[in-house]
Amino acid sequence: xxxxxxxxxxxxxxxxxxxxxxxxxxxxxxxxxxxxxxxxxxxxxxxxxxxxxxxxxxxxxxxxxxxxxxxxxxxxxxxxxxxxxxxxxxxxxxxxxxxxxxxxxxxxxxxxxxxxxxxxxxxxxxxxxxxxxxxxxxxxxxxxxxxxxxxxxxxxxxxxxxxxxxxxxxxxxxxxxxxxxxxxxxxxxxxxxxxxxxxxxxxxxxxxxxxxxxxxxxx
Amino acid sequence: xxxxxxxxxxxxxxxxxxxxxxxxxxxxxxxxxxxxxxxxxxxxxxxxxxxxxxxxxxxxxxxxxxxxxxxxxxxxxxxxxxxxxxxxxxxxxxxxxxxxxxxxxxxxxxxxxxxxxxxxxxxxxxxxxxxxxxxxxxxxxxxxxxxxxxxxxxxxxxxxxxxxxxxxxxxxxxxxxxxxxxxxxxxxxxxxxxxxxxxxxxxxxxxxxxxxxxxxxxxxxxxxxx
Numbered sequence: 001x002x003x004x005x006x007x008x009x010x011x012x013x014x015x016x017x018x019x020x021x022x023x024x025x026x027x028x029x030x031x032x033x034x035x036x037x038x039x040x041x042x043x044x045x046x047x048x049x050x051x052x053x054x055x056x057x058x059x060x061x062x063x064x065x066x067x068x069x070x071x072x073x074x075x076x077x078x079x080x081x082x083x084x085x086x087x088x089x090x091x092x093x094x095x096x097x098x099x100x101x102x103x104x105x106x107x108x109x110x111x112x113x114x115x116x117x118x119x120x121x122x123x124x125x126x127x128x129x130x131x132x133x134x135x136x137x138x139x140x141x142x143x144x145x146x147x148x149x150x151x152x153x154x155x156x157x158x159x160x161x162x163x164x165x166x167x168x169x170x171x172x173x174x175x176x177x178x179x180x181x182x183x184x185x186x187x188x189x190x191x192x193x194x195x196x197x198x199x200x201x202x203x204x205x206x207x208x209x210x211x212x213x214x215x216x217x218x219x
Numbered sequence: 220x221x222x223x224x225x226x227x228x229x230x231x232x233x234x235x236x237x238x239x240x241x242x243x244x245x246x247x248x249x250x251x252x253x254x255x256x257x258x259x260x261x262x263x264x265x266x267x268x269x270x271x272x273x274x275x276x277x278x279x280x281x282x283x284x285x286x287x288x289x290x291x292x293x294x295x296x297x298x299x300x301x302x303x304x305x306x307x308x309x310x311x312x313x314x315x316x317x318x319x320x321x322x323x324x325x326x327x328x329x330x331x332x333x334x335x336x337x338x339x340x341x342x343x344x345x346x347x348x349x350x351x352x353x354x355x356x357x358x359x360x361x362x363x364x365x366x367x368x369x370x371x372x373x374x375x376x377x378x379x380x381x382x383x384x385x386x387x388x389x390x391x392x393x394x395x396x397x398x399x400x401x402x403x404x405x406x407x408x409x410x411x412x413x414x415x416x417x418x419x420x421x422x423x424x425x426x427x428x429x430x431x432x433x434x435x436x437x438x439x440x441x442x443x444x445x
Contacts, residue, residue, distance in 0.1 A: 094285030
């Protein structure tokens, strides 16, 4: 197993799928956090680097989803890698992962807005039928069809981790204008969240994590 | 082998690396090209799905990079799959592909600018030295400079090369108002890379018969293969 060091801020968001995958797979890695006040100084030195970064035996790689996919290839649960070896199953995982990335992008854009506009825009996109809610509802219906309870196939994959992260971000109550109960009407989304949160390795990973960003991830 | 169908518009945009991978890999597929009327008809039915779409044995899948990664696992050139099986090599390809794919993002909002002068002005801003698209291209140029073989990664043709080639050619096509064909001429590694990929026999054959005007800059500058 290579020497791994994951570098990111002390928040879930872009590094979480990789961190979770490594934790679930029981893979040792250095979880190196950069405090926000230190990022400015680092960015001046290493432009155009963006976090998260993964060091693999000393070689530095960027791009959060590339890193997460790599971690998911290494990590296994119940003997099955979190990124399928079968190309078609992998395609379904990649499709869902990219879909989540696409539909969550408008939320990222709201951080730049002035307070009133920010809250109004966010309320619009998480309201029933709004740009984000309709996609999460779509995933809810996919989960409803799933015999295994997992998003793709019959075991835990990168797709489940990305959905788990997305849902918990929306439920955190840390984004003004997005109420904590915005997804409560989606029964299969909630069932999925509980399933993932209760995986022993996931539960253990979040055991000592404090603060409002991490609270929704706990079982 | 699965029955594959790719659905996209005629121009070489986000589906081009997919079509090219299947083409160079010698994999049969149905190339479903949507003209304006066909798209208007399709829009209400597939909303909110975005193109391109891949149909695999009757099941429809979206997301261009996901589709690309899949076809690059199936497609081989000179015995090597276009997407590596080794996890670390795959990580390097994924990293570069994600970086290259981001290059189109600043351009996307400009499609909605109705006034031609305003649209051209906005695009010129993106292309100016230090502008987001020029910076992106310069970064890719810098990555290519690290290679001794001329291929982007691993000294062989990969999905990353197809992305760089198709995206660079798309910007150089001369079909985007406000984006001149010589926009990246100052980036020597990008230019060399374009020549190298265009000259690969399977790539040359693939573009040989393409008559849609935007494909002109994808063709090899050497004599065509007949």
